[in-house]
Amino acid sequence: MTVRETSLCSEILAKSKPEETIEEHTGKAISFLLKYFDWHERNISRVAELAGVSAEELKSRLFATVYLHDIGKASMDFQRHIHIRDKSKGTPHALLSLPFIYAAVPPLDGIHYESLAVMSHHRPFYDNLYSDRSDMEFEGRYCVEEAKRFYRKLPIIHEERTGKEYPFSLNEPELGIARDLLKRVKDLYRVPPKTREIFSLFVSALHYSDWLASANIDYKYSGGNIAERTERAVKKANRSFRWYDFQNRIRDIEGDVFIRIPTGKGKTEAALLWVDRNLNSGKLIYLLPTRVTSNAMYLRMKRIFGDMVGISHGTAALRIAEESGWGTEEYKSKKLLSSTFMEPVTVATIDQLLLASFNWYHWEDIEQNAAFSAVIFDEIHSYDTYTTALILNLVSELKERGAKFAFMSATFPDYLKEGLEGVIGERPLIQEENYDKLSRHRIHFIDTPIENAIQSIRRDYERGKKTLVILNTVEKSMKMYKELKEVIRSDDIILYHSRFIERDRREKEDKIIKHAELSRGFIAVTTQVVEVSLDIDYDALYTELAPIDALVQRMGRVNRRGKRGVVDVFIYEPSEESFKIYGEGNMRRANEIVQDQEINGKEITEGMIKTLVERQYPKEEMLKELKKEMGNIQDSLRYLRVNLWRIQTLQLSDEWNTLRKLAKSREERFPTIEVIPLDFKEEIDKLSNPAEAIRYIVRVPLYIVDKCLLKEERWYADVNYNKEYGIINCKS
Template identity: 30%
Template sequence: MTPTIFWAKPDQTYEEHIRAAYAAWKSTVSAKRNLIQRLGKLYGFSEERFLKSSLLTVVLHDIGKNIEPFQQMMRAKKEGKSFDYRENYRHELESYCFIFRGAMALATQEGGSLMGKLPLEALAVLGHHKRIDPSLDSFHRESLSAKPPVCEEGMNLALTLAGQIFQSEGYQFPEIPVHEYDPYKEVSKLIGYEGIFTKIYDREPDHEAVRATYSLLKAILHYSDWLGSSGKELPYSVKIDPDQLFKEIEQRCAAKQIAFTQLRPFQQQCADTKGNVIAVAPTGSGKTEAALFWALNNIREMQDAKLIYLLPTMVTANSIFMRLEEYFGKGNVGLSHSTATFLRENEEENPQERTVLFDKSFIKPATVATVDQFLTAGFNTGKWTLIEANAANSVVIIDEIHSYDPWTLGLIIESLKHFSKLGTRFMLMSATLPHYLIELFTRSLPDVTVIRDETLLSSCRNQYQVFDKPIEDAIAEIEKEVVQGKKTLVVVNNVAKCQELYKKLGHLNPLCYHSKFTFNDRRAKEERIDDAKLLIATQVVEVSLDIDFDVMFTECAPPDALIQRAGRVNRRRVKTGSRILIFLPSKTSEKIYDPDSTGLLTRSFEKFKTSPPDLTESDLISIVEDVYTGRDIEQSEIFVDASRQYTETQGKLMEIFDNSNKVEDKLSTRMEKYLQVPVIPLQFRNLITSLDVPPSKRRLYEVKMPYWYVRKHKEIRDEIMFCEMKYDSDIGASFADDKDDVASLIL
């Protein structure tokens, strides 16, 4: 008689999948061994005790697939037949019944649970595909279904296989009876609204320990399941040493005709420092490379940690991502932000080398992301357990740390405290960092070293001039610079002003660059920036763009922002006669940068106005300190509110439940006075609703617009949100009604 074959996937038998997941588990726990040991010392469990619980989740995570509905679905798929998915039953629920009993038996066998009285193993398995919360919304269909018939033979084979794997590790497998349970009812006893989870949780003395341990358990299960399913091996950490990186940088500099023979003193000091670092150095001093050398040496000391590089904008993240791929190789660097999937859509590459899932969960050896992707883990959204566990075993670089609003900064501070306790090492970088921020970060990070690049303090990169007039009155001067062949940069504080100047200077063939373009249009402009003779832009040029101009006309902004903008002029410090021309801030600028009317822009303007034109790097630092003297961001209501959001959110979610509220304002990682939502300009309606644009490519046509405006001008067709607006590939989006002069603030 031919034995029955039980399937985990159409192309994998149950045994093949579990054995593949076990192999992936062995490599994963080996890579995360130091983290397991760190958390064990921190929270009082042994490495072996954790490994037993972790292995239990892996060998039993799919045991629930041995039910009749699931096996019928697999047979239908293998035979190319249709299957009514409404007849399926979520296998995680069935798996829960077995691993819950396995976890209880293991606790009895080992003399105690892994973490208090909570069956974390069972909860990790229950949530390894679907979101879990006390409402059990993910399993609504199962709440109305009868308990599924069990394939008893399959269950017995699964338990025998699990016992064999435990034995191969030298562990004793706990006894688990085969029985037909009512899975939804079983789960409801623990975490439903009538469940006892809350009572057990409330008795736990260390909720942070619960969160960290659960995150690691579930993350390792995800690794094992995904890598076991794909059949691929992925390097856990960056496999390049500092000498190799030096050669890569040498080649890159040679291609850009930049002299590079050795690390500068600042870079060498960063490279030699172990632990947390605050690095302050002028633009163009090689902070990125300094950070990478620091990262590699700390990764080596931590024995194969990951590298996470965080930036404030998608544009800067894209730029650093491409640089890191040059250094570390394709397939080894992930990119995570809202439009990351489109960045390299036209390139031919092995699809297994680049997956959105791996990128978003920081699984690649190195990941470049916007800071938002890192911070959302604190709100328990997305694959937050993977982000938590991977970030806890990483070196994290946060670039342009000065550029965040009080809300985001409050979230960053809480993340620094949380992850540094788990063993994460941080480097915070900026060209301009006021003393009050250095003090704040120093209090938030243990044993942090502040490293300053002092070799350039006496150098003067550019000449500064200040004018008592608005920038739109400088059209003639801008024309003169461009006609004389100077690469000219114009920076204003809002999109509407950027578009206005673009129209006035259209005869000079300028490039207009800001945040209100579709993805494809923005990407096309980024490719043209290097060759632009006249670039008219907003604040998007301030951070981490490797561009170089001869002269800049700019509206006044806070001093650190102005210095960042100035870093795009004479970037290599080899030009003579490069200039920065500062003009009066507009009323709109004050609403953007100084909503509390503290006089920030007035102080900034007056300070530059009364300073000599030959400002050295030391002079610029002094201006920043003078303008920000007396500022205490920790007294800001916004900062305080953000700082307690993680605690409040995780308290409501009892640390381990997934967040089902994706639109609550308090769960935003950025402070936005007006909520911005992505919509498609109405003029693309016919194109989008035709068959020419598949659903996966619709985001290429999106632009973020103010929520209040979208409510007035939206048009929904086939469940797609369109919005009436003016859109032009040269100047971007603007309001359809010119009377809406609030656009000058919003855009």
Template identity: 30%
Template sequence: MEYLAKSAGETIIQHTENLLKNYDLLKKYYPEIPVNWSLLRLICKYHDLGKINELFQQKIREGTMKKEGEIPHALLSIALLPVKELKKVYGVADVKAMTYAIALHHERDFSQLTKDQYDNEIGKLQVPAKHFPFSELGLPFPNEIKRPDARFYRFLHRPSSKDDYFKLYVMLKGLLNRIDYAASGDYPVEYPANFLSHNMSRVLNGWKQKSPTGTADWNEMQKYVEQHQNDNLIVIGQTGLGKTEAGLLWLGDNKGFFTLPLRAAINAIYTRIRDGIADKANYQQQVGILHSDSLAVLLAEDSENEVVELDQLANYLNETRSWSLPLTVTTLDQTFDFVYHYAGFEKKLATFAYSKVVIDEIQMYSPDLLAYLLKGLKEIQDFGGKFLVMTATLPTYLLDLFQSQGLKWEMREQPFLDEDLLERHYLQLIKDNLSAEMIAKLYQKGKLLVICNTVRKAKEVYQELSTLLPKVEIQLIHSQFIRKDRQQKEQEIMEFAQSNQAGIWIATQVVEASLDIDFDLLITELSELNGLFQRMGRCYRKRSLVNRNKPNVYVFDGGDNFTSGISKSEYSIVHDEIFSLSKKALRSKEDGILNEHEKMSLIAATYTTEALKETSYYHQIKTMLAWLSVTENDDKSEKEVKRLFRNIQSRAIIPRKIYDDFTTEINECVRVLTLTSKEISQQFKENPSIIRRIYRSKLDDYKISIAEWLFIKCAQQNQVQFKEIGKYEGFYIVDGKYAKNYGFETLHGVEEDRFF
């Protein structure tokens, strides 16, 4: 009799052999992983042996979901472990970690099980065990089949950070999960990290060939990180110094994650690496992009060049999401949610144990995300991984928080600056609120970028300025455009910045650190110093001042009031205390040239622990850190953690105008999403899973996110309609105005200040 592991007919022996192949790949590519390799190999062999039980075999052959009285096979697998013999070789802690890794390798609810039921099913293993070919896996026939005693496994217990074998358990279970999922999904658990070092040298040679003198070299910052590849680093470097290249040089030929706070920035860096650094023929085995809209990015890129091979795209997405690629460009919520220690977190933390992670633009994270980041970096450090924090401005209180969390790093005393580009900005502070009238007076020619704190303010300025300057080309970009219009806007502003055109773009924080653009003049509201200096990086990005007697940056600080979006409420775009500190710091400076040294000195002097420790902003970080520590062993589900981590306070909707204009396209998406897998296969001749992903992505092209409170208000006024997609899915249509040049507005014109 053959003992099956999968409904497709794969036997336990075959499945286990596939695990061992992936085990061999993992060990070959990353032999330095801090894990007991022989124990991991044994776990691969034993993890599914519990499937020999009669109820599981009946279920597989009958094609049913579950049999009456069946218990999770992983609990039966540990009854086949030769615990006494293993203890003699490895010791109690290792065997305990091994036992729990197998018992919990599937996230199942054991709460309804009783010990009597468990022991009864273990007793029934005696019969199938007599016929199972253990020798084919190089395993001895079990001398006894019994539940491991309490020294090695306590019924219904889940290991936590309080257990002395916790780190051993995380590494074994996490890597077993990675290997098992790869074997089941028929993809390699890892690809080799062997392209960056060679290809970065190729990039440098390309620069030399383009140089008029035939010479080029990495700059001081890039050389520094390359020399410190084995260290945790914090690097402060001026905008435009090549931090992306520095991050890649530091990663070298190691498994790496490049994290950024904004999807537009992720898209841009992924494209740069894919097209300019990775091997063209093999990029899908080298670099991946991972965020909530990554499928849309891949579809858009591929459709410009060639017909999309859907099976290939499905494999690429799956391998990226499974962390099989050596380099992943991603967001914090896709990676650092492991800090909650939810059921199944181990595979992420175990991977970080042999990885290097780059954190770019750390100053842009909210207090709760900073807390996640601090706790995550500490756990990564404790498990053996490395981190590089790169930023143009680093508040000193952050360094104190790093130290208080026990993080260790190297950092050069002086920031990295471009001596030829120290003076790029002449700043004039205006103690008033930003207005279209003032912008019209200040603008004369060239490229002007206006940055407002909120969508509402940006729209107001756009409308009024269009009336005041009817002959000037004026464009608007913010978050309240449907996705396909937003992507077009991002492309248009980058093309405009590189052209010889004159005109005005009005924007929100969406351009603060996400788009590689360069304007001649910046007019902005004050949000806070970090944000201001990021905004200034969009003006004279890589060029020195031409006119040293005339401002190229005007900052409106609100006068005696707050600027738009700033308040004492929870909806403020930045904490009001941080805004007030920033305003005070700016007012202490005279108008004039603000060089790079002065920018960094202002940040260091303003954002001190002493200045912030009594603020609600700082208190929020400390409270979140404490809460994470207290709740990390609460057995939250992964779905719950995703919701907590993203701090979801918004709702994806389709504006009524968009639904009316694109009813045919939207209904086609709905039609496909309601088809059965068989119907999709018959119609498209493709994998149903990737077809569903594609049509969900197409549907998302017509969506925007609005604040949850605004959604509720619209619903209370009967302005919301729900459209069902099958039994468990659907979308909301919200009444309101929408224009391609203006974006969305609810019927009463009320908008959420926190959105940008």
């Protein structure tokens, strides 16, 4: 070793800002691991039983994993990077840690879980991980004496920190060619299903320990006093409040529960009272169908739980950046903890948890954190048969791992409840019969196109009414908006659908919400994105026909709180495209229901809605369809997981395309893609932080942009886009 190399190896640093030795960082990581043992005590006991070892042996294996995860930093490349600010880190330290962890712990049923977790603790594990370094020799890359000295202290530190003897013999690390070691560690063909859960615990434990040791934050694993916090927040908004009977009943229920209560009547607070009883030192996970509802619920949960709340969905980084700034340490930490469900409370779209089933990014952390958690599924009726079947499969897997569930809906069709009970068993349904007589709407079916309502809409606007006009397709909403603009020459009208970039979409949402509180008239022309997205209370509704549960959600945006007595709702014949979106059978049944003499022109009570929903979704027919979809999904999951060796993270490269097509949380009648309109490229190129490009993303059907995607520029599409109409079509 040269004099310069000796100097580099004189002090093995793991961190540079601030400087921290490998002993210091590892000591902090071990401290968090010991806390993890308490936080995940039930998980560890379960996985130990799965693996056929004692909980104490499993903890020792986890200890070795965390202790040796950064020993690869005792390399000359990494120390050169730290000491003299060499930009190149050389060989990845996670790979250089591999010979040591491999030698320190024997395999478990032939699988080197510790090695797999360590080598992938900065990059998700997949079959070709480090294959580009397979010809590399480990020999000569280390500050070898320092590395081996640290390695040999493992049994000593283990006994000092746990009070127990290290149960394995330390073997001499093999410092030969990387290929030989990688081949042995990756020998995972046809491993049993339990491998997935065991591996995820090793990854989760290492991530908790390493990330928290590096973050320097005041971390809480779980939030307590849920009922007390909820009551305090409700009292702050309404000093004269009192809990409803159904809310008092639910707080005494232990275990899974169904909640069927009308919109705006306190379902969320009821669910939180249930959580107080069922959290048991775990995490609270609140799942919703859309990003917009997730953003709104996140702010609502923050008023109750403060900074203990995380948010996870496709554009959650925008919300986090608004609070902490782009690229700050606070932003990076919050984004990481949120996306992995590590916060005490996580509000997320359903997709984040469902995609973990398909080994999507950070699947190991998400599933481990969901185990033994209290999980709330809000608007559970909102999903198609495919997503519902995927939820049933997820619930079945998490139920085995100790999670508890609350399922909430204003409608809750019987087939859905029965389908869920097929997974979790028979559970109580919380409802309030006093609401059955509640009437907020009178529906009128008009068997003509909705364009014939333009003059009626104009009159409502001139009378100062806030009016919702809901169409079933984006194209129809654009056409209706354009025709209304010709008769209402004012800025008091807005178009809102799914084909706006994220920045413009959020501006429109804010405008729609704010105008609900103004005294003058306003018109929002929208698609079904408004159904479970915006918490608004408008005065009038004109809508195309849709399935009854969708109509109920639309009506829930009008006279939401019932302060206007009974409001007339006007339903018009659907466009042909509506049948493609909702299905022939669903639209046929909806048409029969609204034309029924007992319904058309009559006040609709909450009790009647339950009956109408059952007519819309005949139980036996829907259960048969759901069972068929469940079988298809289980086949797809089985195929995907076997091909991923159970534990690989799904990759984005082309050769993984077949498996990626299986990994979807929603059934798409038309494939969609996220793009950025090319007109914004110059603006994006000037951004100080590339992550801010998320403001310009929009998801659209592939057929809209297929001919104008720029293959050489990922994300971009040369489309006609403007802030008023959104994406219209390709420019050429």
